[in-house]
Amino acid sequence: MVTIYTTTVCPYCHMAKEYLEKNNTKFNEVNVEEDEAAAREMIQKSHQMGVPVLDINGSIIVGFDRTSIDKALGL
């Protein structure tokens, strides 16, 4: 399962989402700006507060890091 933690206007979040879409990866988006429980969950998982954070089957990736995303997705 793929979850992406985002804020509304963050460009790197948009880029990460578009990248997942381009690679036909289904994902669940959580906006941490609107959902404080999700914000806490993101901080707990990634030990930091910056967005985007991707949880790809348990691999936590901070930022729009294509090389790490490719690796986690097995692309």
Place this chain on the structure above:
Amino acid sequence: MAAGVYAARKKINTLFLTKDFGGQSLVSADIKNWIGTKNISGFELAKNLEEHLRAQNSIEIKDNILVSKIERHDDKFLVFDEKSGQYETKTILLTAGSRYKKLNVPGEKEYEGKGVFYCSTCDAPIMKNRNVAVVGGGNSGFEAALDLLPYAIKIYILEYTGECKADSVTCDKVRASGKSEEITMTEVQEIFGDEFVKGIRYKNRNTGEIKELLVEGVFVEIGFQPNSEIAKGLVDLDKYGRVIIDSKNQKTSLEGIWAAGDVTDVLYNQNNIAAGDAIKAVLNIYDYLKTK
């Protein structure tokens, strides 16, 4: 990207290498001075430019590629990337732009993402109901403060010089909120905390007194530094590390290398100017190649 479009239309055999599409303006929420467009987000602008570039059929584009080294061999250059790719070329146009300048104080690296941020558009919302400090009282500092206004309780703006120098429209908006406090003549000493940031320590440059502010976020907005490392030793750089160019044709000090945009010693760092300068460079490269 402007250069890429022109190079393709001039049918110059061109390879376009980039880490990603966007650059510094990517994080601007609302650009109001891109000529011909009343307002556009940095993300949309980058997408439009990328689409325009990809619509050209005579240019090869490689993205997610970071150039790591350039070597000169007689009248040609070898360009190396981080993924051990190697390319041979007669001419190079360097448009590597700039990146956020760091404070280089203890705690900054350790707390990156843990309270130290460089992208206020991205990370301001996580500062909901928290006190924050913005380091830098120029345009980017006040724009960060503006991004933080809907979320933060209190915003301290720390400026190194004796006065904040942002545009008055932005300053007025921030000041009118009543949430900000400007502290001038400051030199940041340390960012401290436990797992996350708890505060910032700074020196008053007039009195030498060391003071602390208890904040959970520090947004570093002290300007940019050029991505000119790959050109070091090849072309002349100024004392800020910017590539020195002849502003008439964008030539660097070394024959065969041109540069444009924020990586150069251009007087004004503007999207419109960078695009124009890159086009100027490509046209000059075209003329140069014709004579070869």
